[in-house]
Amino acid sequence: MKYKVNEKGYYGDFGGAYIPEMLYPNVEELRQNYLKIIADPDFQKEFHQLLKDYVGRPSPLYLAKRYSEKYGANIFLKREDLNHTGAHKINNTIGQILLAEKLGKKRIIAETGAGQHGVATATVCALRNLECVIYMGEVDIERQAPNVARMKMLGAKVVPASSGSKTLKDATNEAMRDWINNPVDTHYIIGSVVGPHPYPDMVAIFQSIISEETKKQLLEQTGSDQPDYVLACVGGGSNAMGMFYHFMDDENVKLIAVEAAGKGVSSGFSAATTYLGKEGVLHGSRSILMQTEDGQVVEPHSVSAGLDYPGIGPQHAHLFKTGRGQYVSITDDESLEAGLLCTKLEGIIPAIESAHALAYLEKMEFKGGENVVVCLSGRGDKDLDTYIKYFNL
């Protein structure tokens, strides 16, 4: 429990609920109820039933043979890309939509970067017949057109966020403003382990299914439920937190979180938060964020919309500060090359987000025979345009 949230909503120095009074009743209602609702056997039954029959879980843990040969270690891919809607995001939206129903909410809002969380939210809203509004940065609307079309087909209203860098941070601002203006019947499904307490904890709990399954699958396939390394990419950090969750207290499992270096950490076009950031408050929690000396949030850059965020979740900030997790970064170029390599070696086109985690394999040194799990958080269909342009395909 060393790395879990305390009663006040903090992970060490990070977390809390820095929200305007207008959001207090909603966040407080969640805080008082989320653990109770999640623990309820009926909730658990419905949640797991949907994960199995609708999402298609458990997702496979696949021993990638050609990767393993190349790197001289046993490289396992946790196939979150095979989930319904194509990424890990749906684990959380299924959980939160059931929770919103229990709280009697009628309207759902969400922010999205790559569009995966928006699609996952629009999907569960269609499934449960709830009104759905998705906020998405103008820049992201352009670079993730297929996902915008998907959300519209699913019946969601997609509202462009046109302020600031017009990406994930600004979409989050707009979603928070919507929630302030609709304080009674609306639930905000935050898509990552960010936001005011209890969001980081709640989202981590719903995503923890990733490591729960991984442990079982590893035990079956290797005879031990403890790998040597687990790797995942980090924007806000939800797939990473899901991947780390049940390994956090196994101190001999090394946790590696891969941030987006963009055009290079010192280029001025980067999203490598732990490298470039300082402690501060963004989107309702105290964490590490990229900011000026005056405390203004710096606009990040990454080729991957899902990692294009100037902060990380408070629990990640805690894992970073305590040294429990190793936080590294991968550039745009390295991630795209890794995406192509994965496609050629394993016949899997990964999301550019996930390709960041894969790219770090190239930088690791293995003695031979280590067990390494990489969270393949999403599939790359949505990124075809970017791949096509980059490689002149």
Added chain:
Amino acid sequence: MSRRAFQRGAKSNISSLTSQVSDLKSQKMNRIKKLFQEKKNILSIYYTAGYPNLGDTIQIAEALQKSGADILEIGFPYSDPVADGPVIQASSKQSLDQGMTLKVLFEQLKDLRKNVTIPVLLMGYVNPVLQFGVENFCKACAEVGVDGCIVPDLPMAEYEEFYQECFEKHNLSNVFLITPQTAEERIHKIDGLTNSFIYLLSSSATTGKNLEVGNTTEAYFGRIKALNLKNPTMIGFGISDKQTFDKACSYANGAIIGTAFVKAIAEGNLEESVSNFMKKFRD
């Protein structure tokens, strides 16, 4: 009595003594308290520091005092103002683009008390304060003659734990917000922590929405009035003309105008824009 309970008792006696002392001190010093004792229908104006031009901060303050404003709320801009609507957001961005920082603002405010005698609050988000350093921030406020702060994303629990001591040491008031959804118990707690006034939001909304006083808003204002809070209240969010101002004054000690004022000074001669805007309320 256990030793611990005794210590606690002793501590609270000391702290009540300290608060009496600081009450005495603030009676002399606190411009806000004095204003509420002497005046009704108080008009507080919000504007973003460094907007429309970086160097306008003091000129606007002086013009507002001259044309009848009772309190000034000077906004220090933030890149991600989630509680604000598009107008204040845009003014914040422009101000930041022009080079505004807390450091620049405190430099400008050195001239504040040359001519401005009315209460002045600083309003902004918590992250710039954190980076400036809470102690440095409070000290700088006290030095330039700022009377208090409004920090919408600084919650009560965090204020009590990390900020209150420093605010009180520098004789700064912290103004809390309440909304139609704030529970009664919480309102009383806020009232207990406050020593200036309470900011009553007309509805749960980002800044710049129009005030529509329907039955539910009236019931809410009435409910707050009936609580007999020890602190005065000011109604904010959605006040844009004489009619909505008067309406707000019938339920509270006064009202706060932000968005409508920021819009009014966007263009033209600053002195004239301020004076024309204020004429609507002060004739």
